[in-house]
Amino acid sequence: MLCDSMGLDEKEGVGLCVDDIPHILKGCVPDRYEFSPQKPITPKHPTFITSPSLKDRIHCVAYVFDINSMDNLSSKMVAKLKQIQKEVINCGVAQVALLTKVNNCNEVLQDNFLKMNKAMISQSQIQNVNKILGIPLSRILVVDNYASEREMDPVKDILILSALKQMFRATDDFLEDLPLETDTTAGMFQLCIS
Template identity: 70%
Template structure:
């Protein structure tokens, strides 16, 4: 299962409330819950899931960042990312970064779309993100977005599916160490 959430924002009261993060990761937030940037869900909320099962929990968090905006990420935004990252690590959840909008990086496309991780521009951006957020390079992936295309592109699809497969492998490594639970297990929801 893939889930999307409001993004983080530099300003307080805008975007996802950071206090909601532990509840989301632990699976305490019900499906279709309407988040507020001003107020976190609390255990006394009528829809709060007090005893979530493994399938309710988040197994992988994906930060989705525009590769063209890496240099403009502020220190306040980095601090929020690290605050979320601390909660993610406390919950034993996988964390990856998806660098998007690579189609705007002409060097990447001029080299070879399938070998873009080897281009100088992409390597420097991956290293920059790794250092800025303290996330291992092997957990940072590049994908090209669909924006206004009317037809599917096999190269984009191949890369997207490759990244999804890598994310599933990361989650599988984490789940392998957990005791088995009865009931259905969803592969993983994403928070972006």
């Protein structure tokens, strides 16, 4: 299951409330819950899940960044990202970063798919994500977006499917580290994309 969350904003009271993050990660937030930037969910909420099962939990967090904005993140946004990442690490959840809006990947993919990070993306942008969040370089993934295309593009599909495969691997690593449960949903996983 892929779960998309409200985006972040550097201003307080706008975007996803950081206080909601631990509850999302632990699976305490019910499906279709309407988040409020000003008021985080609490255990007193009538639909709060007090005993989430493994299938309710988030197993991999994907941070999504516009590649063109990486060098312009404000100190407030970096602080908020680090606060969120601290919660992710405390919960032991796997994490990846997706760099979007990568353009002109055709030439690279036709030449050598493995050279894409070096050829198309400034190493400073990838290293910036690594520096900010400490995510290993192998888990910083690039994708080219579908925006106004009417036809499928095999090059974009390769990037997207490759990123999805890496997210599955990160999720699998997370699940392998968990103690065995008797719950039959142990083989399920969720990705949280924010």
